[in-house]
Amino acid sequence: MPIKVLIVGYGNVGRMALQALRQAKDMELAGLASGSLSQTDKPPAELEGVSIKAAPEDFKGEADVAILCVPSRSVPEFAKRCLALGMNTVDSFDIHTDILDTKKRLDAAAKAAGRTAVLSAGWDPGSDSVVRALMMAMLPRGLSYTNFGPGMSMGHTVAVKAIEGVKNALSMTMPQGDGIHKRMVYVELEPGASLEDVAARIKADPYFVHDETHVIEVEDVAEVQDVGHGVHLVRQGSSGATHNQYVEFNMRINNPALTSQIMISCARACLRQEPGCYTMIEIPPVDYLPGDRDGWVKKLV
Amino acid sequence: MPIKVLIVGYGNVGRMALQALRQAKDMELAGLASGSLSQTDKPPAELEGVSIKAAPEDFKGEADVAILCVPSRSVPEFAKRCLALGMNTVDSFDIHTDILDTKKRLDAAAKAAGRTAVLSAGWDPGSDSVVRALMMAMLPRGLSYTNFGPGMSMGHTVAVKAIEGVKNALSMTMPQGDGIHKRMVYVELEPGASLEDVAARIKADPYFVHDETHVIEVEDVAEVQDVGHGVHLVRQGSSGATHNQYVEFNMRINNPALTSQIMISCARACLRQEPGCYTMIEIPPVDYLPGDRDGWVKKLV
Numbered sequence: 001m002p003i004k005v006l007i008v009g010y011g012n013v014g015r016m017a018l019q020a021l022r023q024a025k026d027m028e029l030a031g032l033a034s035g036s037l038s039q040t041d042k043p044p045a046e047l048e049g050v051s052i053k054a055a056p057e058d059f060k061g062e063a064d065v066a067i068l069c070v071p072s073r074s075v076p077e078f079a080k081r082c083l084a085l086g087m088n089t090v091d092s093f094d095i096h097t098d099i100l101d102t103k104k105r106l107d108a109a110a111k112a113a114g115r116t117a118v119l120s121a122g123w124d125p126g127s128d129s130v131v132r133a134l135m136m137a138m139l140p141r142g143l144s145y146t147n148f149g150p151g152m153s154m155g156h157t158v159a160v161k162a163i164e165g166v167k168n169a170l171s172m173t174m175p176q177g178d179g180i181h182k183r184m185v186y187v188e189l190e191p192g193a194s195l196e197d198v199a200a201r202i203k204a205d206p207y208f209v210h211d212e213t214h215v216i217e218v219e220d221v222a223e224v225q226d227v228g229h230g231v232h233l234v235r236q237g238s239s240g241a242t243h244n245q246y247v248e249f250n251m252r253i254n255n256p257a258l259t260s261q262i263m264i265s266c267a268r269a270c271l272r273q274e275p276g277c278y279t280m281i282e283i284p285p286v287d288y289l290p291g292d293r294d295g296w297v298k299k300l301v
Numbered sequence: 302m303p304i305k306v307l308i309v310g311y312g313n314v315g316r317m318a319l320q321a322l323r324q325a326k327d328m329e330l331a332g333l334a335s336g337s338l339s340q341t342d343k344p345p346a347e348l349e350g351v352s353i354k355a356a357p358e359d360f361k362g363e364a365d366v367a368i369l370c371v372p373s374r375s376v377p378e379f380a381k382r383c384l385a386l387g388m389n390t391v392d393s394f395d396i397h398t399d400i401l402d403t404k405k406r407l408d409a410a411a412k413a414a415g416r417t418a419v420l421s422a423g424w425d426p427g428s429d430s431v432v433r434a435l436m437m438a439m440l441p442r443g444l445s446y447t448n449f450g451p452g453m454s455m456g457h458t459v460a461v462k463a464i465e466g467v468k469n470a471l472s473m474t475m476p477q478g479d480g481i482h483k484r485m486v487y488v489e490l491e492p493g494a495s496l497e498d499v500a501a502r503i504k505a506d507p508y509f510v511h512d513e514t515h516v517i518e519v520e521d522v523a524e525v526q527d528v529g530h531g532v533h534l535v536r537q538g539s540s541g542a543t544h545n546q547y548v549e550f551n552m553r554i555n556n557p558a559l560t561s562q563i564m565i566s567c568a569r570a571c572l573r574q575e576p577g578c579y580t581m582i583e584i585p586p587v588d589y590l591p592g593d594r595d596g597w598v599k600k601l602v
Contacts, residue, residue: 020541023441100599120602123439129602130435130586131550136601137566137589138428138559140324240321240565242558249432250549257543258439264541265438279602281587282594285431288438293583298401300437301421301430301580 002028005267006063006087008056008078010034012227013092014069017260018046021067024264026290030063056082063087065267069260079106083113088270090263092122099125099279107277117277121266122259123251124148126280128231131249133281135235139245142237148181149173151229151255159207160185165193168221175232176212183213186224229255265289305331306568307364307388309357309379311338313528314393315370318561319347322368325565327591331364357383364388366568370561380407384414389571391564393423400426400580408578418578422567423560424552425449427581429532432550434582436536440546443538449482450474452530452556460508461486466494469522476533477513484514487525530556566590 005027007017014032021027031051037043038054053059056066056078066082068075068091075093082089083106093102099120106117120126124146132144149172156171163169168188173181185202189195199215202208218224233249265288266280272287286296306328308318315333322328332352338344339355354360357367357379367383369376369392376394383390384407394403400421407418421427425447433445450473457472464470469489474482486503490496500516503509519525534550566589567581573588587597 016541016543019543023541096602099602100595103598125602127435127439131432132601133586133590133597134428134431136597137586138424138563140562140566239555239558239562240317240324242317242320242555245552245554245559247552247554248550250551252547254540254543254546257540258546261441261540262439265441279598281597281601282585284583284585285434285438286582289434294401296434296437296582297404297580300433300582301397301400301426 009069012256139237145179147175310370313557440538446480448476448533
């Protein structure tokens with residue numbers, strides 16, 4: 001029986017989750033929950049034949065897993081609603097400081113419903129978290145660094161857009177090594193706004209005040225925007241009493257494509273865990289992969 | 302209560318497992334099972350105060366986990382004996398083609414004893430296997446390459462030592478990229494042996510016949526030997542329908558130090574799994590780390 005998947009939300013990640021799901025032979029689409037798309041007469045061409053309704057509640061009994069492609073702030077509410085409907089859930093909640101509290105609340109909701117929630121299933125938090133845990137197991141003492149980019153920071157971009165005088169913006173994260181980042185901020189200005197004033201406001205914002213920040217005016221942000229991203233995770237330290245051990249993980253990726261693929265892989269994993277809420281470091285990696293364990297043990301171990 | 306660990310075998314890996322265990326605040330040494338050391342009057346200085354007996358059976362009821370630092374060929378027998386004694390086991394069995402069969406046999410033995418066996422817990426198989434599984438979850442379609450070295454290949458070195466005319470040998474694995482390896486073989490010859498003849502025999506051996514192999518005569522193999530090793534895992538492919546995704550994992554490490562550290566980390570994990578036999582891709586990564594999950598979720602996710 002294929003896994004029946006409901007996609008909730010249809011932004012960048014939702015669109016690519018649909019693509020990833022269509023590549024997964026062990027899954028089928030139950031439908032798309034989207035308030036805005038459920039009201040339009042002309043959904044995008046790729047959604048032809050897809051059942052589009054306003055809310056997860058409209059799919060009660062029709063989905064095994066709900067992939068929550070909604071803003072992080074909305075994740076806890078949607079997760080609780082889907083769990084109560086008897087669906088397992090996967091999200092890519094990325095507010096690092098709230099993960100543990102959110103996990104505790106979703107854990108209670110998941111156990112009450114006898115279902116599983118996979119929390120923060122993207123690449124960071126997500127697959128990077130798994131790599132960091134593995135590196136700690138290999139080199140328990142030492143120093144780790146997570147270097148992001150070059151790539152667009154969603155959080156920083158939203159912060160810039162809220163600043164007076166900014167019409168549109170893009171904040172790029174540029175790795176300077178050892179976990180230090182530079183911010184390259186591209187702005188379209190409102191008529192009459194001064195670049196100097198806007199740059200001063202950006203540099204004084206809590207999101208930017210601690211980092212080297214450069215503000216550059218552009219005519220059209222869309223002309224410089226790209227969803228490519230990367231990370232370089234490094235750990236140097238000791239295994240047992242032996243120093244000079246070095247491990248690193250590096251990637252260059254399309255950001256929403258990887259995020260949504262990881263969510264789809266986690267849709268398998270959530271059906272294989274006991275009820276409760278899990279982050280990716282709490283799940284056996286083989287559970288992300290289709291088919292039976294023995295085949296993967298033979299192929300990967 | 303600290304985890305009571307028995308070390309079985311005292312070669313390179315056993316010695317470094319003892320060092321790693323002494324760095325682990327949540328563990329204590331139950332003793333060392335070593336046939337040869339149990340018969341000597343002068344064990345090495347670092348073993349002062351350590352209970353040394355001939356066999357695991359001499360430690361019945363005294364250990365939670367047995368770390369099997371014995372040759373791969375002896376692992377299944379020692380694992381079954383230790384499981385029957387009520388100990389959980391960790392090994393770094395590295396005969397890739399026999400892993401699945403060995404897992405099935407140890408799974409039955411572990412379940413019968415109500416204990417857990419962690420199989421093939423080194424760096425390859427082991428942590429590399431976890432990275433490969435994670436990369437598959439991130440990029441389900443594409444090509445993966447495991448590039449080893451530069452570093453000593455135990456298997457190839459043993460094969461050379463068995464060849465006529467060879468007194469001592471070291472076979473180094475040199476990565477050529479894309480999973481292709483070159484073999485650099487350093488040999489001490491028996492008196493009267495010809496380098497030309499020995500080189501021809503090595504190159505005709507099944508271990509070497511498919512790889513570019515160079516044979517170099519040295520006066521003393523000990524002068525060129527080093528336990529440094531490395532790996533470069535690469536996967537290029539697609540997430541969903543999006544191509545050009547690239548991930549890589551790279552390390553430079555002291556080989557027995559990393560192997561033994563991973564075994565010690567797995568000693569924690571085996572106490573946290575249901576009875577049965579597991580490879581590392583089947584274990585939640587957080588289970589390798591000391592202390593409670595919440596702290597690691599907060600720190601790593």
